[in-house]
Structures are given as C-alpha cells and as structure tokens.
Amino acid sequence: MRQEAVGYNRRMRLKMLMGSLSLALPLFAAGPASTVPTFNRDVAPILYANCATCHHPGEVAPFSLLSYSDAKRYAPVIAEATSKHVMPPWKAEAGFGEFENVRALSDAQIATISAWAKNGAPEGDAKDKTLPPQFNASWTLGEPDLIIDMPSAFDVPADGNDIYRCFVIPMSLTADMAIAAVDIRPGNRRVVHHTLIYTDATPSHEARALAAKESGGAYTCYGGPGLPQAGLMAGWAPGVTPKRLPEGIARVVPKGADLIVQNHYHPDGKPETDKTQIGVYFQKGAVAKQLFSIPVLQPGLHIPAGDSRYHVTTSFTTPIDLEVTSVGPHMHLLGREMKVTATLPSGEVRPMVWIKDWDFNWQGAYIFKEPMKLPKGTRFDVEAYYDNSSKNPRNPANPPKAVSWGEATTDEMCIAFIGYMTPKPSDRMTLMMSLAQQLDLMKYPALTGQRAPAAPKQEK
Ligand code: HEC
Incomplete structure (x- = not known):
C-alpha cells in the first residue's frame, strides 16, 4: 500500500503557507487602537472555544493555540485558514442538512480574527485575559462500565x-x-x-x-x-x-x-x-430503538486514468418508513465531491449533506439535529465526483491509473452510510435485502471478497 499522498497534505501545506505568508506580514498597516481587536479580549475566547480541542500540546494539530505567543506567531495563517473556511475543519456545505455536531465560526468571528491579524496581532490589556481551557486525560463521560x-x-x-x-x-x-x-x-x-x-x-x-x-x-x-x-x-x-x-x-x-x-x-x-x-x-434501561446504518453504494465505478471529473450516481428507495439520524459519506483519495438527498414520495427533496471539497482525513458521520422521518418510498440519491488526473495532489498513482472499487488506498469507494433507528431490529435485514436487489449487488465480486457469499458491503 502506498499512502504518501495523505502525508503531503498536512506537513507540506503548513510549511508552504508559513513560507509565503511570513513575507507578507510586514506590509500590514496598523489601524486605530480602539477598534483593533486584541488577543486577550476578542481572539482568545474564539480560539479557546473552537480550536483548542485540537490545537493544544500533545494533540494532532501541528501547533498549540493556547498562549498569546503561539497565536501571534501563526496570526496570518490563522486569518487565512479561518477566512477560507479550512479551519475549523468541517466539510459539509452550510445550508445543506442541519447537523448537531457542526463545527464553524460565524462571519463576525472570522472578521475579528482577520482584523486582529492585519493589525499586527496585538495582545491587549492584561485585565481582559481569558484563562485557556484545561485538558485532562480522564474520561469525558466519567468512568466507563x-x-x-x-x-x-x-x-x-x-x-x-x-x-x-x-x-x-x-x-x-x-x-x-x-x-x-x-x-x-x-x-x-x-x-x-x-x-x-x-x-x-x-x-x-x-x-x-x-x-x-x-x-x-x-x-x-x-x-x-x-x-x-x-x-x-x-x-x-x-x-x-x-x-x-x-x-x-x-x-x-x-x-x-x-x-x-x-x-x-x-x-x-x-x-x-x-x-x-x-x-x-x-444503556441501563430498556431499549426502545436500535441504531443501524444502510450503505447506499455504487460498486460499479471505473474511473479512467486522467479523468478529472468522473461522475458517479446511485439511488436506493426505502421499502419501509425510516427514522434517519445521520449520514456518512465515504470515498478514498480520488473522491472530490459528494451530495446526498432524500426525495419523498410527494416529490419534496430534503438535502442531507453536500461535501464539495472531500478530504479522506476529515470524514465522519454528520448527525442530524432532528431525526428525519422519511416515509416508505423515499429515494436516497447519491452523486459523487472523482479526480483521477495528475493535478490531484492526493492521487496515489503517478502517472494516474484506471481505478475501480476496492479496499486498498489505490482503489475507490462510493458510499453514503444512512444511519437510522428502529424499534424493529428485523428492519435491518429488510433494508439490506432490498438494497442488494435494487443495486443488483450479487453481480459485483469485488464487494464480496473471497470470504463471504454475495452480501452487501460492510455496515459503517
Ligand atoms: C478537529 C480538530 C481541529 C480543530 C477544531 C481546529 N484545527 Fe486547525 N488544524 C488541525 C489539524 C489536524 C491541522 C493540520 C492540517 C490538516 O490536517 O488539515 C490543522 C492546521 C491548522 C492550520 C495550518 C494551516 C492549514 O490550512 O493546514 C491553521 C492556521 C489552523 N489549523 C488554525 C485553526 C484555527 C484558528 C482553529 C479554530 C478556529 C482550528 N484550527 C481548529 C486540527 C484542528
């Protein structure tokens, strides 16, 4: 397996950004002191609430954002990353699906950070100082069972x-x-x-x-x-x-x-x-509903070498009423975009999730604020795009190779995991059987591997 393309993303980009921006820094002019946001009063609270969970020592982000000196050093990159919506990392398009686990800054917060960075990233008055959050190693939900x-x-x-x-x-x-x-x-x-x-x-x-x-x-x-x-x-x-x-x-x-x-x-x-x-x-009490997910997938993808916008679609119509709790898009390194919608029998289209800048490193389930109650006959449509050109820096093959469905880094996938809850565990089998039939999954040997008889891809 070759995975260096993933590594490129994290270390190189930061180096490149720091290099290009440090030149630009002295050009920023200072604004009038009273209107300029300061770290202590305006910026620290934003960074502590939205960035520090990942940007503290020992965490995965490449630098800490707990102290003034750290934040000042990275001020231009912070302004750039927040105004381009690269940070905090959140891939779902705003306004397309309503999620409970959303990570985003408001326009006002982004403007505050930009104004602070442009004006030389002042520390401000010591009396405005906010204490940085504490991170301890104990279990967030208390001692596990x-x-x-x-x-x-x-x-x-x-x-x-x-x-x-x-x-x-x-x-x-x-x-x-x-x-x-x-x-x-x-x-x-x-x-x-x-x-x-x-x-x-x-x-x-x-x-x-x-x-x-x-x-x-x-x-x-x-x-x-x-x-x-x-x-x-x-x-x-x-x-x-x-x-x-x-x-x-x-x-x-x-x-x-x-x-x-x-x-x-x-x-x-x-x-x-x-x-x-x-x-x-x-869960201590009685269980009224169990959580499952159904993978709406397209195993029949064959992405030609060099194609920079290969289009894939798939659909699944639910044979039963569903209470949908989440959606989890899944592609590998060539994936660029995925959109998932639910079309009710009435013709009403409900947006589920739209990711325009897919990054394998930032995938996860998008949990709906309110479960979506979708009647029997609702159709899930998945639309995805892949970039298999040499211009895609994550392309694991250079020169590009034709790619189809598989488990390896160098293969691709197209799946939207639709999470749902139900009082009837047998619903799961009903849905899986219907999915296998609608998508004719039996005809894809790559799905079943050598180990199992023809069956849908793993649940996730
Ligand atoms: C969920 C974890 C997480 C959160 C929250 C987060 N970051 Fe990051 N940040 C990272 C990681 C990891 C990287 C390394 C690059 C990557 O993997 O994309 C990074 C990289 C950066 C970079 C380097 C530039 C770049 O584009 O790679 C900046 C600047 C940055 N973060 C600022 C922020 C700011 C400001 C916030 C809050 C508004 C924030 N981050 C919130 C995890 C996070």
Whole structure:
C-alpha cells in the first residue's frame, strides 16, 4: 500500500503557507487602537472555544493555540485558514442538512480574527485575559462500565507512509449488551490520526482469522475493516467528544463479539508507540430503538486514468418508513465531491449533506439535529465526483491509473452510510435485502471478497 499522498497534505501545506505568508506580514498597516481587536479580549475566547480541542500540546494539530505567543506567531495563517473556511475543519456545505455536531465560526468571528491579524496581532490589556481551557486525560463521560485495552503497544516508525491497522480484541461479553456511548483514548495523539471501532459478531470470528495471518493481533486494513459483516460502533477523530445516546436508544452488541479497532497512524518524524484504550458505557434501561446504518453504494465505478471529473450516481428507495439520524459519506483519495438527498414520495427533496471539497482525513458521520422521518418510498440519491488526473495532489498513482472499487488506498469507494433507528431490529435485514436487489449487488465480486457469499458491503 502506498499512502504518501495523505502525508503531503498536512506537513507540506503548513510549511508552504508559513513560507509565503511570513513575507507578507510586514506590509500590514496598523489601524486605530480602539477598534483593533486584541488577543486577550476578542481572539482568545474564539480560539479557546473552537480550536483548542485540537490545537493544544500533545494533540494532532501541528501547533498549540493556547498562549498569546503561539497565536501571534501563526496570526496570518490563522486569518487565512479561518477566512477560507479550512479551519475549523468541517466539510459539509452550510445550508445543506442541519447537523448537531457542526463545527464553524460565524462571519463576525472570522472578521475579528482577520482584523486582529492585519493589525499586527496585538495582545491587549492584561485585565481582559481569558484563562485557556484545561485538558485532562480522564474520561469525558466519567468512568466507563467496561475498559478495553489494546493487548500490546504498537510501534509507529519515525517516517514512511501512513499506517492503517485493524486490532482485533475480544470484548468478552457474556450477554447481548446495549451500548449508549463509546469513548476512545488514543494512547498517543501525536500519531493517531483517527480510530474507528467495529464489531465482529461472526460465529467463526473472521476478524481473528485475518489477524492470525499477520502479527501483533492485527491486520492491515484501509477504507473499512475488510469484513462485510462488521458493524461500525464508534469513531474518534481529533476534536470529537463522545455523547451518550438518549435513554431508550442503543447499539446492541451480541455476546461473544470481538472489537475491531482500526487505527490510522501518521508518522510524525520520531519513533512513537501507541496503546489505544476504549471505554464502553452501557444503556441501563430498556431499549426502545436500535441504531443501524444502510450503505447506499455504487460498486460499479471505473474511473479512467486522467479523468478529472468522473461522475458517479446511485439511488436506493426505502421499502419501509425510516427514522434517519445521520449520514456518512465515504470515498478514498480520488473522491472530490459528494451530495446526498432524500426525495419523498410527494416529490419534496430534503438535502442531507453536500461535501464539495472531500478530504479522506476529515470524514465522519454528520448527525442530524432532528431525526428525519422519511416515509416508505423515499429515494436516497447519491452523486459523487472523482479526480483521477495528475493535478490531484492526493492521487496515489503517478502517472494516474484506471481505478475501480476496492479496499486498498489505490482503489475507490462510493458510499453514503444512512444511519437510522428502529424499534424493529428485523428492519435491518429488510433494508439490506432490498438494497442488494435494487443495486443488483450479487453481480459485483469485488464487494464480496473471497470470504463471504454475495452480501452487501460492510455496515459503517
Ligand atoms: C478537529 C480538530 C481541529 C480543530 C477544531 C481546529 N484545527 Fe486547525 N488544524 C488541525 C489539524 C489536524 C491541522 C493540520 C492540517 C490538516 O490536517 O488539515 C490543522 C492546521 C491548522 C492550520 C495550518 C494551516 C492549514 O490550512 O493546514 C491553521 C492556521 C489552523 N489549523 C488554525 C485553526 C484555527 C484558528 C482553529 C479554530 C478556529 C482550528 N484550527 C481548529 C486540527 C484542528
């Protein structure tokens, strides 16, 4: 697997930006003192509330934004990144879908930061000083009901390609359990870029079999866990804080299931080790509704080498009423854009999510502010674009190669995971069968691998 294209994005861009902007800095003229925003009064509160979760020592962002001297040093880049909406990272187009986990600055906040940077980034009056937020290593939701450790530490080399590893860990549950929340504590935030947690409930423990072929109780995996039957349980990326599901709602994990912990490691220039810890919180009361997701996908993609705007569509009409809670777009490195809509039988079109500047590094589920109640007969439409030209800096092949569906970095995917909750767990099978039939999934050997009989791609 070759993944250097991902690494380009983070280190090189920052270097380039710092280089070009430091030249421009002396040209900024100072404005009148009274109207100029200051760090202590105006800027620190914005940075502490919206940036510090990721920009503090030991976290994944490349520099801290807790002190005045840090912020001043990066002032021009901060102004640029916020006004171009690169930071805070949030990929969904505003006004297209209403999300509860949105990360964004207001226009006024962006203007404040720009004016501060343009005027020499003054510190301001000491009496206006805001205390920086405290970050401690304890569990956000309190002591978990169950703590699961990676059996041994994983060594991340100093340099080289990004590493995608699936660790298989027995959960040792003696009964089916309703899960209200999962918190993930990366052992080493400097190198853990993100973590996805899946469950493997196959009677034959298929994930263990995959790990047995490699070393350290883990196997190499990229887009997903490489196991069609595994269900996604939780994810961690920098800046994500866990939340409990409301009472009565849960993900149910069958007894005997294993956890698959997929870690994306990003070498940071020195040898590092990681031992990620997972905290599980059970739902105490009765479970009225269970959470699942259905992957609306297009496995029939064949992206010609050099095509800079390859167009892919897919649709799925739900055979039952649905209460949709989230949408999670998924593509690999050539993906550029994805739009998902729901068209009701009445013809009304509801926007779900639109990402115009796809970045594999910043994917995740977009959780709706209010669950969307969609009647039977509602059609989900997914529209995506891919750039397989040599102008795409993330293109893993140079010169570009023809690309089709697959698990590897160099393959592509087109999936919108539609998250829903239901009082009837059998709905899941109804939906999967209907999906397989509508998209004729049996005819795609790449979906099923050598391991399983024809079945839809893994849930996520
Ligand atoms: C969810 C985590 C997260 C949050 C929140 C966040 N950043 Fe970042 N930031 C990063 C990471 C990681 C990078 C490294 C580049 C990358 O991966 O895109 C970065 C890079 C940057 C850069 C370098 C320029 C660039 O475009 O790469 C600047 C400037 C920056 N952040 C400023 C901010 C500011 C200002 C805020 C708040 C308004 C903020 N960030 C919020 C994670 C975050």
